Amino acid sequence: MKIICIGVNYRSHALEMGRPIPAEPVVFMKPDSAILKNNKPFFLPGFSENIHYECEVVLKIGKLGKGIEAKYAHRYIDELTLGIDITARDIQQRLGKAGHPWTIAKCFDGSAPLGKFVPLKTIKDINNLDFTLDINGKTVQHGNTSDLIFNIGEIIEFVSKFFTLKTGDLIFTGTPSGVGPLHKEDHLVASLEGKPLLDFMVK
Numbered sequence: 001m002k003i004i005c006i007g008v009n010y011r012s013h014a015l016e017m018g019r020p021i022p023a024e025p026v027v028f029m030k031p032d033s034a035i036l037k038n039n040k041p042f043f044l045p046g047f048s049e050n051i052h053y054e055c056e057v058v059l060k061i062g063k064l065g066k067g068i069e070a071k072y073a074h075r076y077i078d079e080l081t082l083g084i085d086i087t088a089r090d091i092q093q094r095l096g097k098a099g100h101p102w103t104i105a106k107c108f109d110g111s112a113p114l115g116k117f118v119p120l121k122t123i124k125d126i127n128n129l130d131f132t133l134d135i136n137g138k139t140v141q142h143g144n145t146s147d148l149i150f151n152i153g154e155i156i157e158f159v160s161k162f163f164t165l166k167t168g169d170l171i172f173t174g175t176p177s178g179v180g181p182l183h184k185e186d187h188l189v190a191s192l193e194g195k196p197l198l199d200f201m202v203k
Helices: 011-017 070-076 089-097 152-162
Strands: 003-007 026-030 051-053 055-061 077-084 130-135 138-144 170-172 187-192 195-201
Touching (some): 026 152, 055 138, 070 077, 077 187, 077 195, 152 170
Parallel strands (some): 003 170
Antiparallel strands (some): 003 026, 055 077, 130 138, 130 187
């Protein structure tokens, strides 16, 4: 099972991070050990002083596919949910300045909390999905998939050029603006179309 992630895929997030709008999807991957399920708490690691949250719509692939055209992408999506791409921002910035890959800033254990999955057939329009992240009762991120730089069909078309997509693979589609640091005892609730799918604590 692969976890494919798309970086810098909302213009608002690119602006807040001071990054140019990419000409093609920015792709990185997480290992399966990054997954955090069943609303288990996330424990702040000792190797970073600046751990950030990034809420994203996450797709689950439902069947084998390679070289998928964007117009057929929906046929390969089984379910979706919300997830958090947890990032060691200080490590990412240090490695980025040196021109090095920032894998360890994004791919450490527990860095991919996942919410409850919902069937694609229950979704009215995958390209117009509203989602929010609340921390301690305050909304810190509000996004809609209509604002993606590369929409879901384009993402699947692009990544399936390079990787065979298999049943159970996950795709994090990118985060909107509003990212920020996590602290002990923070309570995170991520909701899709007003329905909470992910609810966990930071320890």
